[in-house]
Amino acid sequence: MTGELSPIDKAKFVAAKRAAEFVEDGMRVGLGTGSTAAWLVRCLGEMVREDGLRIRGVPTSTRTGQLAREAGIEVITLDEARWLDVTIDGADEFDSDLNLIKGGGGALLQEKIVATASDQMVVIADAGKEVGTLGAFALPVEVIPFGASCTRTLIEETLVSMDVLGRQVSLRMNGDAPFMTDEGNHILDLHLKRIGNVRQLSLVLNQIPGVVENGLFIDICDTVVIGYGDGRVEVRDINEGTVEKGRLDFVESDNLFSDLAD
Numbered sequence: 001m002t003g004e005l006s007p008i009d010k011a012k013f014v015a016a017k018r019a020a021e022f023v024e025d026g027m028r029v030g031l032g033t034g035s036t037a038a039w040l041v042r043c044l045g046e047m048v049r050e051d052g053l054r055i056r057g058v059p060t061s062t063r064t065g066q067l068a069r070e071a072g073i074e075v076i077t078l079d080e081a082r083w084l085d086v087t088i089d090g091a092d093e094f095d096s097d098l099n100l101i102k103g104g105g106g107a108l109l110q111e112k113i114v115a116t117a118s119d120q121m122v123v124i125a126d127a128g129k130e131v132g133t134l135g136a137f138a139l140p141v142e143v144i145p146f147g148a149s150c151t152r153t154l155i156e157e158t159l160v161s162m163d164v165l166g167r168q169v170s171l172r173m174n175g176d177a178p179f180m181t182d183e184g185n186h187i188l189d190l191h192l193k194r195i196g197n198v199r200q201l202s203l204v205l206n207q208i209p210g211v212v213e214n215g216l217f218i219d220i221c222d223t224v225v226i227g228y229g230d231g232r233v234e235v236r237d238i239n240e241g242t243v244e245k246g247r248l249d250f251v252e253s254d255n256l257f258s259d260l261a262d
């Protein structure tokens with residue numbers, strides 16, 4: 001089964017597998033959304049089923065909640081948890097300050113709420129997600145449907161006034177209809193190429209009426225676990241830099257690979 005996985009999936013898997021070690025018995029855990037976070041949920045599910053790990057998970061999307069339940073993880077709401085020990089989630093981009101772009105899957109709002117309600121946020125990513133400057137990945141902005149075209153115009157004017165490169169804004173679609181988030185909102189993707197001042201852009205965007213949240217995660221992530229297609233894993237800490245370099249063995253995880261291949 002291992003041979004059927006692409007290098008990118010192996011990279012995501014080893015990052016998730018290593019990050020699962022941050023989770024200890026009794027913890028309340030924020031569960032991210034996306035293809036990398038899905039690996040984490042499967043890893044944690046295996047630890048619950050086979051090692052007796054007792055955790056309660058707070059999912060960041062409907063689909064992660066479903067996956068977690070299927071994996072055997074007890075799912076609770078953020079309000080029930082009140083506070084989380086750790087959140088582990090994927091990212092679309094991360095930079096050397098561990099600032100992120102998230103929301104490629106449209107889950108940025110719940111993800112940001114959950115991550116900021118956690119003692120620690122650990123990001124899991126394949127090495128291709130690392131960038132010198134955020135912005136090559138289109139920045140998702142969640143907006144309420146009411147007046148969305150006016151909100152879009154205001155965003156475009158804001159980008160012009162900030163002299164941001166790129167500036168193209170597109171409404172994310174799902175077939176012929178606008179993409180709907182779990183909160184019933186729309187996503188505008190900002191094609192910026194390069195974001196010079198992430199802090200300022202994030203603040204300015206969130207001041208526009210109609211904008212619910214943007215996909216810039218600034219000063220939220222504490223640790224990034226970077227996976228490589230050959231099994232190498234690097235753990236990078238916001239204060240200490242690279243704290244670990246290692247390699248994970250695929251063989252012991254064959255049943256997980258089998259699950260995914262089904």
Ligand SMILES: O=C[C@H](O)[C@H](O)[C@H](O)COP(=O)(O)O
Nearest residue numbers: 034035036103104105106107
């Ligand atoms: O809305 C989706 C999330 O922010 C994801 O964590 C992000 O898009 C990364 O997803 P993936 O692990 O599939 O690349």
